[in-house]
Amino acid sequence: MSASTILVGVLGAASAFMFFYLLRFKASAKQTNRDDRIDWYGAGSKVHDPEGSADQSNDVDEPVPEIHEPQDRTPDRSVNLQAIPSSAPVQTSSPRLNKWLVAAGVVLVVVVLLSFYESTNA
Amino acid sequence: MSRHAALDTFGRSGNPLIRSNAFDSTAAPGDEKMTLQGAVNKTSMLLAMTVLTAGLSWNIQTPAMGLISMIGIGAAFIAAIATFGFYFFFVGWILKPRPHLAPKTAPIYALGMGFAVGLISQTFEAQFPGIVLQAVSLTFFVATSMLLAYKTGIIKPDRNFLLMLFAATMGIVLTYLANLVYTLVTGNVFFVLTDNGWMGIGFSLLVVAIAALNLVLDFDIIEQGAERGAPKYIEWFGAMALVMTLIWLYIEILRLLAKLRSR
Numbered sequence: 059m060s061a062s063t064i065l066v067g068v069l070g071a072a073s074a075f076m077f078f079y080l081l082r083f084k085a086s087a088k089q090t091n092r093d094d095r096i097d098w099y100g101a102g103s104k105v106h107d108p109e110g111s112a113d114q115s116n117d118v119d120e121p122v123p124e125i126h127e128p129q130d131r132t133p134d135r136s137v138n139l140q141a142i143p144s145s146a147p148v149q150t151s152s153p154r155l156n157k158w159l160v161a162a163g164v165v166l167v168v169v170v171l172l173s174f175y176e177s178t179n180a
Numbered sequence: 181m182s183r184h185a186a187l188d189t190f191g192r193s194g195n196p197l198i199r200s201n202a203f204d205s206t207a208a209p210g211d212e213k214m215t216l217q218g219a220v221n222k223t224s225m226l227l228a229m230t231v232l233t234a235g236l237s238w239n240i241q242t243p244a245m246g247l248i249s250m251i252g253i254g255a256a257f258i259a260a261i262a263t264f265g266f267y268f269f270f271v272g273w274i275l276k277p278r279p280h281l282a283p284k285t286a287p288i289y290a291l292g293m294g295f296a297v298g299l300i301s302q303t304f305e306a307q308f309p310g311i312v313l314q315a316v317s318l319t320f321f322v323a324t325s326m327l328l329a330y331k332t333g334i335i336k337p338d339r340n341f342l343l344m345l346f347a348a349t350m351g352i353v354l355t356y357l358a359n360l361v362y363t364l365v366t367g368n369v370f371f372v373l374t375d376n377g378w379m380g381i382g383f384s385l386l387v388v389a390i391a392a393l394n395l396v397l398d399f400d401i402i403e404q405g406a407e408r409g410a411p412k413y414i415e416w417f418g419a420m421a422l423v424m425t426l427i428w429l430y431i432e433i434l435r436l437l438a439k440l441r442s443r
Contacts (some may be wrong), residue, residue, distance in 0.1 A: 065312060077324045080331060081220045085403050096342055098401055099408045100338025130406030 201203075213409040219402045222413060222419035226290040230423065233294025238302045249295035258294025259285035263420065282416035295429055304434050308441045315434040322392050322433070323426060330399045337400050345397065348390045377440040384436035391429040398422045 083092070209378045237249045263285045265277035301312045329335040372383045402418040 064430075066310075066314050066317045070313065073317065073320035073324045076219055077320055077327060080225060080327050081223070081399075081402075083218050083331060084406075085331045086218065086333045087401075089330065090335060090403070091405070092336060092338075094338040095404075096337055096339060096397075096400060098404050099410060109415055114359065174414060 189409045204317075207276055211349055212412040213270050214405050214412055214415045216402065216406045218412070218415040219406065219418050219422075222415050223285070223422050226286055226419050226423045227426070229287055229290040230294040230297060230427065233291050234301065235294075239300030242300065249299060250442065252292040252295040254292070256289045256296070259288040259292065260420075260424070263289075263417070277394060279417045280413050282420055284294035286420040286423075287418045290423055293423075297427060297430070300431060300434065304438055308438055311434065311437050311441065312411060315430055315437055318433050318437075319426060319430040322388075322429065326392050326395045327399060330403075331394050335393075335396050337396050341393075342397065345390065345393050349394060350388055376442045381436065381439050388432045388436055391432050394425045395422070395429070398425055 209251065233252065238246060261275060263278060263281050265273055265320045268274050301315075304315075326335070330337075336433040355370070363369050372380055374380065375383075398418065398421050405414045405418060410423060
């Protein structure tokens with residue numbers, strides 16, 4: 059084992075130790091007491107916007123019977139599409155559509171992985 | 181309404197796998213709240229899991245292990261999508277984010293991605309002996325430097341920082357997606373991704389820089405979550421995001437070193 063390998067290894071180990079050691083400390087006041095800080099959780103977030111949450115509760119929580127009527131599906135989808143640009147957790151499509159898309163995604167992933175597996179073992 | 185339409189559309193993180201929906205709730209008065217120490221512990225556990233399966237896929241070279249690795253990688257992708265959701269342009273959220281799943285999906289992700297990391301590392305190590313040790317060391321060195329810069333306030337993430345980073349990250353994601361399509365159609369890869377000239381090295385340096393800057397956002401999310409009493413599961417969520425960015429950074433550093441060594 060060369061000296062440079064040992065040096066690189068020691069540098070890596072020291073960096074890893076420092077990383078986990080520093081991670082548990084709070085950031086300095088210079089970092090936390092700023093006006094222009096990104097508001098991940100607070101009231102400034104659109105997620106917590108009263109109007110947005112009102113819209114969200116209408117879309118998600120209320121089981122409006124008209125939504126499931128076949129003749130109303132197209133208008134309903136357009137309403138949902140308008141809500142997509144919001145960062146609120148809006149259901150963008152019906153649960154049935156989501157399940158099918160998820161299932162299709164899973165099948166696609168499996169097929170791609172198996173094809174890669176086959177090609178690497180050919 | 182935000183001043184930036186992109187922030188409203190895509191959420192508030194530059195990390196492709198973090199969406200603002202994740203932070204839609206705060207801990208109820210009786211619930212356990214997240215702590216910095218908890219996030220550190222979870223990050224350590226997830227990295228240990230990644231190293232464990234990386235070691236397995238590196239050392240055991242059998243067809244059965246190959247199949248297990250592929251299943252693991254697939255499970256990791258599914259776990260990531262289940263937790264962070266899946267957004268498609270012009271369609272919206274096909275699958276909305278479910279951060280409360282993170283305590284279950286984060287270990288699946290870490291174990292599954294470990295197989296991928298092991299296979300990739302083994303391939304590079306066979307070509308360039310010693311490169312993995314260098315890449316691991318550099319990854320932690322870069323991560324520690326970014327953490328130090330964040331904790332001391334040298335780098336201060338604000339909305340403009342977030343917006344620029346988001347745009348750059350999406351640019352890289354789209355480049356890789358376009359390359360995937362191009363490879364499937366023509367059997368070749370984009371010149372800039374494999375070129376060991378200045379253009380290819382410059383591109384790799386740019387990607388490494390963007391991956392490193394994404395770490396700052398992960399630190400900020402964890403820090404702010406602990407400050408504001410986010411629910412306990414955000415520890416897993418933050419740790420998963422951090423591990424995800426670290427794995428990305430490691431792979432990009434590996435590619436950069438390979439380009440430099442092949443000159």
